[in-house]
Amino acid sequence: MTxxxxxxxxxxxxxxxxxxxxxxxxxxxxxxEFLTLLGPSGSGKTTFLxxxxxxxxxxxxxxxxxxxxxxxxxxxxxxxxxxFQGYALFPHMTAEExxxxxxxxxxxxxxxxxxxxxxxxxxxxLEGHGHKRPSGLSGGQQQRVALARALAYEPPVxxxxxxxxxxxxxxRGQMQEEVRRLHREIGTTFVFVTHDQSEALALxxxxxxFEKGRLQQVAPPREAYERPANRFVAEFLGDINILPVEGxxxxxxxxxxxxxxxxxxxxPFAIRPEYxxxxxxxxxxxxxxxxxxxxxxxQGAETRLTLATRGGAALVLRLPTAxxxxxxxxxxxxxxxxxxxxxxxxxxxxxxxxxxxxxxxGKGRTA
Amino acid sequence: xxxxARHALLLGPLLGLLALAYLIPFLGVMRWSVTxxxxxxxxxxxxxxxxxxxxxxxxxxxxxxxxxxxSVVAAYLLALVWVRGGPWTQRLVELCILIxxxxxxxxxxxxxxxLLSNRGLVNSWLIALGVLxxxxxxxxxxxxxxxxxxxxxxxxxxxxxxxxIRAVDERVLLAARGMGxxxxxIFWQVFLPMTRPGIxxxxxxxxxxxxxxxxxxxxxxxxxxxxxAELVYLRIFQSPDWGLGAAVSVILMxxxxxxxxxxxxxxxxxAGR
Numbered sequence: 001m002t003x004x005x006x007x008x009x010x011x012x013x014x015x016x017x018x019x020x021x022x023x024x025x026x027x028x029x030x031x032x033e034f035l036t037l038l039g040p041s042g043s044g045k046t047t048f049l050x051x052x053x054x055x056x057x058x059x060x061x062x063x064x065x066x067x068x069x070x071x072x073x074x075x076x077x078x079x080x081x082x083x084f085q086g087y088a089l090f091p092h093m094t095a096e097e098x099x100x101x102x103x104x105x106x107x108x109x110x111x112x113x114x115x116x117x118x119x120x121x122x123x124x125x126l127e128g129h130g131h132k133r134p135s136g137l138s139g140g141q142q143q144r145v146a147l148a149r150a151l152a153y154e155p156p157v158x159x160x161x162x163x164x165x166x167x168x169x170x171x172r173g174q175m176q177e178e179v180r181r182l183h184r185e186i187g188t189t190f191v192f193v194t195h196d197q198s199e200a201l202a203l204x205x206x207x208x209x210f211e212k213g214r215l216q217q218v219a220p221p222r223e224a225y226e227r228p229a230n231r232f233v234a235e236f237l238g239d240i241n242i243l244p245v246e247g248x249x250x251x252x253x254x255x256x257x258x259x260x261x262x263x264x265x266x267x268p269f270a271i272r273p274e275y276x277x278x279x280x281x282x283x284x285x286x287x288x289x290x291x292x293x294x295x296x297x298x299q300g301a302e303t304r305l306t307l308a309t310r311g312g313a314a315l316v317l318r319l320p321t322a323x324x325x326x327x328x329x330x331x332x333x334x335x336x337x338x339x340x341x342x343x344x345x346x347x348x349x350x351x352x353x354x355x356x357x358x359x360x361x362g363k364g365r366t367a
Numbered sequence: 368x369x370x371x372a373r374h375a376l377l378l379g380p381l382l383g384l385l386a387l388a389y390l391i392p393f394l395g396v397m398r399w400s401v402t403x404x405x406x407x408x409x410x411x412x413x414x415x416x417x418x419x420x421x422x423x424x425x426x427x428x429x430x431x432x433x434x435x436x437x438s439v440v441a442a443y444l445l446a447l448v449w450v451r452g453g454p455w456t457q458r459l460v461e462l463c464i465l466i467x468x469x470x471x472x473x474x475x476x477x478x479x480x481x482l483l484s485n486r487g488l489v490n491s492w493l494i495a496l497g498v499l500x501x502x503x504x505x506x507x508x509x510x511x512x513x514x515x516x517x518x519x520x521x522x523x524x525x526x527x528x529x530x531x532i533r534a535v536d537e538r539v540l541l542a543a544r545g546m547g548x549x550x551x552x553i554f555w556q557v558f559l560p561m562t563r564p565g566i567x568x569x570x571x572x573x574x575x576x577x578x579x580x581x582x583x584x585x586x587x588x589x590x591x592x593x594x595x596a597e598l599v600y601l602r603i604f605q606s607p608d609w610g611l612g613a614a615v616s617v618i619l620m621x622x623x624x625x626x627x628x629x630x631x632x633x634x635x636x637x638a639g640r
Contacts, residue, residue, distance in 0.1 A: 053545060054545075055541055055545070075544060075545045076544060076545065076546070076547040076548075079547070080545070082542065082545050084538045084541070084542055085538070086536065086538060088536060088538040088539045088541070088542040089539070090539060090543075090557055090560075090561075091539075091561060092560040092561060092563065101543070101546065101548075101556075102546035102547065102548075105546055105547050105548045105552065106547065149546075153546070
């Protein structure tokens with residue numbers, strides 16, 4: 001239905017005074033891709049979106065649209081659709097008038113505008129609400145109007161700036177499904193900004209993770225989650241257990257116990273909580289580390305356990321509640337185990353997400 | 368203490384003062400209008416048929432409409448510069464709005480007189496420069512009245528307009544721009560309608576203030592451009608015709624009341640949907 005476009009960004013930098021918001025970002029966004037820009041506040045993800053939209057001019061670097069240069073092209077010439085944080089609907093217009101606005105700007109004939117508006121209302125499931133103004137619509141409905149308005153003129157690229165941040169959790173889940181459905185049906189290129197890692201993992205075909213204005217990794221969600229490029233990505237995408245490794249590859253030991261680890265590398269060993277198991281006795285063979293149970297949080301289907309190893313490392317485990325041994329209490333001596341194919345070695349370079357959080361709290365918000 | 372009682376206690380003194388200073392005297396004025404010089408509605412009949420009174424009411428309406436239009440348009444531009452200008456521009460506009468506020472109405476009216484009268488600064492310069500042979504009549508007519516009133520009323524219109532302009536979400540304008548709308552289209556179809564409540568508020572405020580203007584029209588109109596409030600004054604203080612003065616007052620009050628009610632309906636109706 002729509003001609004999806006391919007975007008290239010080469011060495012994009014953006015500075016505001018002495019603050020470097022974007023630093024040498026190179027990235028190609030494929031035709032019809034659903035790319036998420038993910039990062040904490042102040043990481044540069046929204047600035048990058050604004051540069052793509054044309055609302056901010058890059059301080060350095062080049063942008064291309066289907067191979068042609070668009071670095072200096074004004075936003076209106078790019079013809080992208082955009083959904084803003086807070087929706088940015090026209091408050092004095094009805095839902096239908098909002099959706100019709102870009103079509104009228106393009107000077108399309110009245111009959112075509114009417115037909116197209118009706119199609120969009122149906123596409124986003126707003127039948128019966130077309131004559132209401134934004135103030136008479138719920139958050140989710142306003143979101144749908146914003147999507148319909150941005151998609152009405154069949155843009156080659158749809159940019160979404162934290163569109164769900166104002167919605168409550170249930171509604172957010174619904175809207176995520178809705179956006180995925182729209183992406184499937186329309187097939188246009190989607191670029192989506194969020195600071196919510198689970199939203200990024202759930203929605204996108206690839207995730208681009210930003211930190212301090214630099215692109216840390218671009219990868220499909222599963223790869224980014226299971227094989228993060230650095231410590232920041234590993235920590236930002238979810239809970240991660242990190243254990244120092246002694247000895248060389250053949251004879252690696254963790255807290256004195258011989259272990260078999262996948263792949264090479266020299267950095268510490270990292271593994272996601274869901275890949276670790278729990279044992280009450282020291283296992284005969286296989287990877288394990290001895291620890292004391294420090295806390296246990298019941299979360300329905302899953303229980304989250306925190307452990308302190310004898311060497312002083314903190315571990316998090318997430319286990320199906322059904323598999324937990326009876327009578328497990330904080331203070332119990334346990335063993336955390338894992339399969340030798342699971343986990344990965346972290347390179348030491350790159351910032352740490354935990355450090356970053358402390359920094360952010362100290363500085364206040366800088367986005 | 369229930370909240371209603373607490374609110375009543377807080378509002379009480381003000382309401383009491385307003386009742387004492389305005390409501391009770393106004394009831395007295397209403398009584399004069401139907402009792403002086405004899406009981407009945409005779410004074411209202413006179414007010415609505417007498418050509419002199421009618422011409423004053425008509426002039427009042429006309430001047431107030433013109434003053435409101437000019438003040439609101441000028442104040443809109445001023446408020447735009449104030450809210451969206453750079454820090455130094457903002458400072459400058461603030462001074463320009465506030466300084467006149469601190470100068471008395473009387474002083475400002477005489478200031479205009481000194482500037483615009485036949486032997487005032489403007490006329491003497493224009494004649495000295497040879498632009499004019501005879502002085503232009505700039506005061507003691509409707510022009511002078513409108514000028515003086517606009518000058519006084521612009522600041523009152525700036526505040527509600529600035530509030531409305533400040534409330535416009537920048538992202539809405541960005542959204543319109545991103546969709547390819549021209550600057551003119553964004554202003555007329557997005558920005559202006561979004562500030563409509565402020566425009567209505569400012570217009571109402573200015574219009575109601577203008578209806579009751581007395582000193583400025585009296586000085587700058589020079590008795591030739593009498594407005595309703597001055598007519599009331601003349602009927603009460605100069606010709607002992609208290610009944611007619613009271614009737615005109617009541618008509619003026621009724622006009623203000625109707626206008627307020629109508630505007631509230633429009634504003635509520637617009638925001639309610």
